[in-house]
Amino acid sequence: MFICGFLLFSAPSRADDTHYQNQLIGERALGLGGAFTAVASDPTASFYNPAGLAMTLSSSISASLNLYGVEHRIVHGGFVSYIGGERESADLETTSFPTIPTTFGILRAFGERLPDGSRRHAIAFSMLIPDQTAISYDATIGRSGQTDLDVFRLSESDKTLWVGPSYAIRITDDLSLGLSAFVAIRTWSRATFRSMETPSDPPTEPPTAEFFDLERVDAAFDSYDLIFRLGALYRPLPGVRVGFTIGFPSIHVYGDGSLSKQLTYARFEPPLEYGDMQLESASGLSATSFDPLEIRLGLAWEPAEGMLVAFDASYHLPTFSSYERIELGSDDRARLAFDDLFATEVERRGVLNANVGFEWVIEGEWPLRLGAFTNFSAAPPLRPYQPGLERIDIVGGTISAGYNFDAFSVNVGFLGSVGWGQAQALNLVGDPTYLERDARYDLFYFFVSGAARVVAETLETLIEAAPEEEGGESGVE
Numbered sequence: 001m002f003i004c005g006f007l008l009f010s011a012p013s014r015a016d017d018t019h020y021q022n023q024l025i026g027e028r029a030l031g032l033g034g035a036f037t038a039v040a041s042d043p044t045a046s047f048y049n050p051a052g053l054a055m056t057l058s059s060s061i062s063a064s065l066n067l068y069g070v071e072h073r074i075v076h077g078g079f080v081s082y083i084g085g086e087r088e089s090a091d092l093e094t095t096s097f098p099t100i101p102t103t104f105g106i107l108r109a110f111g112e113r114l115p116d117g118s119r120r121h122a123i124a125f126s127m128l129i130p131d132q133t134a135i136s137y138d139a140t141i142g143r144s145g146q147t148d149l150d151v152f153r154l155s156e157s158d159k160t161l162w163v164g165p166s167y168a169i170r171i172t173d174d175l176s177l178g179l180s181a182f183v184a185i186r187t188w189s190r191a192t193f194r195s196m197e198t199p200s201d202p203p204t205e206p207p208t209a210e211f212f213d214l215e216r217v218d219a220a221f222d223s224y225d226l227i228f229r230l231g232a233l234y235r236p237l238p239g240v241r242v243g244f245t246i247g248f249p250s251i252h253v254y255g256d257g258s259l260s261k262q263l264t265y266a267r268f269e270p271p272l273e274y275g276d277m278q279l280e281s282a283s284g285l286s287a288t289s290f291d292p293l294e295i296r297l298g299l300a301w302e303p304a305e306g307m308l309v310a311f312d313a314s315y316h317l318p319t320f321s322s323y324e325r326i327e328l329g330s331d332d333r334a335r336l337a338f339d340d341l342f343a344t345e346v347e348r349r350g351v352l353n354a355n356v357g358f359e360w361v362i363e364g365e366w367p368l369r370l371g372a373f374t375n376f377s378a379a380p381p382l383r384p385y386q387p388g389l390e391r392i393d394i395v396g397g398t399i400s401a402g403y404n405f406d407a408f409s410v411n412v413g414f415l416g417s418v419g420w421g422q423a424q425a426l427n428l429v430g431d432p433t434y435l436e437r438d439a440r441y442d443l444f445y446f447f448v449s450g451a452a453r454v455v456a457e458t459l460e461t462l463i464e465a466a467p468e469e470e471g472g473e474s475g476v477e
Contacts, residue, residue: 017325017346018379018389020294020316021353022131024398024415027449031400031413032357033371035310037298038243040233043105046126046166049231049243049298050178053107053122054168069415069445071096075390075423076438079139082429083150083196089425092137092154098445114173124166128182131160153193154341160186162227174235182227184250186289188325189220192339214264217339221257221287221326225250239302247294255287257326259336280335286327292348293317306364312355316378322347340426343387348378357398364404367411371398375417382422384432392421392441400447414446 021034026044029036036044040052078092104127111120134157142149163185168178197212231245259282266275296314303309322345328336338344357371375394382388400413419441424434 017289018348018377018391019375019394020314020351020378021355021373021375022133023129024373025128025130027411028359028369030398030415030447031367031369031371031411032308032310032355032359033373033396033398034355035298035300035312035357035371035373036355037231037245037296037312038233038241038300039298039308039310040231040243043107043124043126044128045168045178045231046105046124046180047128047130047162047229049233049245049296050124050166050180050229051168051176051231051233052243053124053166053178054109054120054170054176055116055118055233056107056109056122069098069443071098071445072442073135074440075137075425076440077435078137078423078425078437078439079141079152080425080427080435081141081150081152083142083148087429088141090139090141092139092152094135094137096134096136098133098443114170116173118170120170122166122168122178124168126162126164126166126180126182128162129160130162131158133158147199149195149197149199151193151195154191154339156188156190158186158188160184168231176233178231178233180229180231182229183253184223184225184227184289184291186221186223186225188222188289189218190339190342191218192216192341210269211267212265214262216262217337217342218260219258219326219338219342221255221285221289223255223287223289224253225289225291226253227251227291241298241300243296243298243300245294245296245298247291247296249293250289250291252288252290255289256283257285257287258283259285259326259328259332259338261336282328282332282336285329285332286324288323288325288327290319290323290346291316292319306361308357308359310355310357310359313352314354315352316348316350318350318378319346319348341387341424343389346389347380349380351376351378361404367400367402367404367409369398369400369413372396373398373417375419377421382424382434382436384434384436387434388424390421390423390439392419392423392439394419394441396443402449409449411449412446413449414444416444418442 024030024034025047036048040049045052072095075092077089079090081088107124109119109122136155139152162182164182166180170176193216195214198210227250228248234242262279264277294316298312300310353374355373359369361367377391379389379391394417396417398415400411402409402411421439422436423439425437427435
């Protein structure tokens with residue numbers, strides 16, 4: 001038996017090192033609000049609970065479209081300037097239209113056929129995107145050529161790809177175990193830009209400046225880590241399933257980072273005209289990304305035929321010591337520095353999240369799903385004299401409806417999530433160095449899975465063409 005699929009993922013949530021449920025992976029899991037550890041009924045089990053791969057009964061093909069959502073972020077008073085002589089603030093605000101990424105998974109079941117139609121063993125290969133996002137802030141205080149001007153821009157992108165195999169075995173009719181091994185590839189980049197200028201007095205046409213100062217800092221890294229996930233799935237009673245997954249701490253393999261800083265300034269007021277430009281850079285820097293131990297418990301109950309209630313609770317342990325995403329040597333520290341808002345060292349608190357979902361398959365053909373989830377921040381409290389990561393706690397809900405055809409299903413759904421918390425603003429003058437500001441995050445989008453019928457039917461044809469197995473049975477259940 002083969003199971004192939006393009007697996008639907010949720011839209012991006014946040015670019016940070018402090019959230020663990022930025023993506024709700026999988027078509028059915030997303031509709032259930034991510035409560036999937038005890039359900040684990042399709043190839044996304046390689047992420048939620050690899051033991052579920054050995055209990056999958058039939059082929060599951062899902063082709064999804066990349067659709068647009070709306071993502072909005074704001075840090076109230078996140079940009080602080082003294083360019084006019086007194087403190088002024090401007091909001092850091094951005095609205096983006098993220099796309100929904102798709103991934104690929106393939107499952108091969110083999111061995112003894114069990115009474116429920118599944119087989120004793122299963123192997124799988126998956127490509128998952130558990131985190132992907134991009135942000136861009138832009139704030140201005142003043143007006144070019146007319147008043148003192150202070151401009152700030154910050155952009156950051158973050159993407160993580162998991163690639164690797166999974167194996168699952170049915171120990172008994174009601175108990176299975178599974179293991180997934182992933183290579184986690186993270187690509188991260190950040191750029192900040194700040195420019196200040198003073199117009200000529202009196203103003204000229206076109207506007208000219210008496211003085212300007214520009215600073216730009218660019219940082220980036222790629223990291224490669226190994227991540228193992230061990231799962232168990234047990235059916236103690238008919239219609240009841242219990243799932244348990246351990247996500248072991250990531251094992252760092254390799255990381256490569258770079259940092260560059262450009263400083264330009266000039267004064268045009270005679271007779272003291274002067275200016276300078278400085279550019280410093282470093283590459284081949286040591287870079288690190290880390291995921292702590294995760295414990296995930298799931299319960300699923302079928303109170304009646306066609307109905308399902310599911311619940312997940314997951315706990316990520318704290319990082320017992322901080323780590324540097326990009327590490328500068330002593331020589332580089334003497335000539336280079338990150339931007340003032342960049343947290344050079346990352347530490348995480350332990351954090352507990354929950355997912356709950358409900359499914360009702362009406363007349364066996366019309367699945368309706370509702371879900372809710374939390375995505376709490378693991379960031380420590382912000383400090384007044386040290387840059388830190390944003391602390392934003394996120395909650396969300398999902399709803400989806402679909403139709404089950406003979407060979408595949410089509411689902412349409414909606415996800416909404418909101419978050420509140422704190423972020424920092426740099427205070428160049430006065431005390432403290434970092435001001436705590438209110439921050440908000442909103443994400444709304446809809447998804448369609450299974451809509452690309454031609455792709456789905458093509459995959460199904462390839463599956464049906466697989467070599468026949470024991471007893472002349474087709475490879476597709």
